[in-house]
Amino acid sequence: MTAQGHLLFAVTCTLIAHKLELTPALADASLWQLVPLALGSALLPDLDHPKSLLGRRLPWISGPLSRLFGHRGFTHSLLAVGAGVWGLAQFQGPGLISVAVKDALIIGYLSHLLGDWLTPAGIPLFWPLRRRFRLPGLPLKSGGGYEAAFCLLTLALAGYWVQGGQGLGTLASLLPIL
Structure with a gap:
């Protein structure tokens, strides 16, 4: 998937997580708080690729990650998610980061893995095992019109659902962020 x-x-995954009230913190938080945080973490797994959007901006991190693990290696695994959750938990508490911030960052990161799971290349969920997992039957080729249409359609449907079928007001107001 492209950046x-x-x-x-x-954004789609954040809208859905908020609507489903996956955690009490997500249910209570404002979408205006959740969406920017999820956007901030949604590109983190691609730090392992020097030509990615973040990789070009942070070459001192991207280069070593790429050499150590390659693209779609460790950073696209459940081990990385676990390490991230553990790391975020170290900063929870009074005056540090709230549960809503932690949950939104996790949603963004997981949305990236879910997006790459939809592509033919898949992701190594159980890295360091090399087996890649992907959704069978839905080859969402990275880039191009099909990916854009899929992402926009799922975003529109999530926005419509979140609004209870009352329109796409929240969705339209969130698009300038992107």
């Missing part, structure tokens, strides 16, 4: 696709899909 643009990951960002759109992060």
Whole structure:
């Protein structure tokens, strides 16, 4: 998935997580707080690729990650998610980061993995095992019109659902962020 696709899909996943009230913190938080945080973490897994959007901006991190793990290696695994959750938990508490911030960052990161799981290349969920997992039957080729249409359609449907079928007001107001 492209950076643009990951960002759109992060908004979709955040809207759905908020609507489903996956955690009490997500249910109570404002979408205006959740969406920017999810967007901020949605591109983190691609730090392992020097030519990615973040990789070009942070070459001193991207280069070593790429050499150590390659693209779609460790950073696209459940081990990385676990390490991230553990790391965020170290900063929770009074005056540090709230549960809503932690949950939104996790949603953004997981949205990236879910997006790449939809592509033919898949992701190594159980890295360091090399087996890649992907959704069978839905080859969402990275880039191009099909990916953009898929991301926009899922975002529109999530926005419509979140609004209870009353329109796409929240969705339209969130698009300038992207």
